[in-house]
Structures are given as structure tokens and as C-alpha cells.
Amino acid sequence: MTDETNHQSSSSRVAILKIVFAGVTTICVAIAAAVTAILTDVVSLGITAWVATAIIGTAAMLSSAKNS
Numbered sequence: 732m733t734d735e736t737n738h739q740s741s742s743s744r745v746a747i748l749k750i751v752f753a754g755v756t757t758i759c760v761a762i763a764a765a766v767t768a769i770l771t772d773v774v775s776l777g778i779t780a781w782v783a784t785a786i787i788g789t790a791a792m793l794s795s796a797k798n799s
Contacts, residue, residue, distance in 0.1 A: 757788035
């Protein structure tokens with residue numbers, strides 16, 4: 732393998748890792764939203780947690796795709 736091939740291979744690994752970590756971030760925020768929605772008696776707080784999950788998840792995935 733040439734240096735250029737090695738560089739392309741490592742670049743694609745980094746791009747994949749960025750997307751994977753963005754997905755993990757989204758999953759963790761979703762877990763936090765689920766716990767919040769289950770443990771709270773205030774319906775609007777649970778809804779707010781899920782809306783925040785959607786916003787954070789979308790931003791994380793768009794950012795990782797743009798910077799890959």
C-alpha cells in the first residue's frame with residue numbers, strides 16, 4: 732500500500748468514527764429523555780426532553796456528516 736492509500740483508509744476510518752460517535756451521542760440523549768419522561772409527573776418536561784433529543788440528534792448527525 733502506498734502512503735496515499737493509507738491516508739485515504741485512515742481518513743475513511745475517522746469519518747466512520749465521527750458518524751458512530753454522533754449516533755452514540757444521540758442514543759445517550761434519548762436514554763436521558765426516556766428516563767426523564769418516565770420519572771417526571773410533568774408531561775411538558777417529558778415532551779421537552781424528547782424535542783431536545785431530536786434537535787441534538789439532528790445537529791450531531793449533520794455535523795458529523797459535514798465534517799467527514
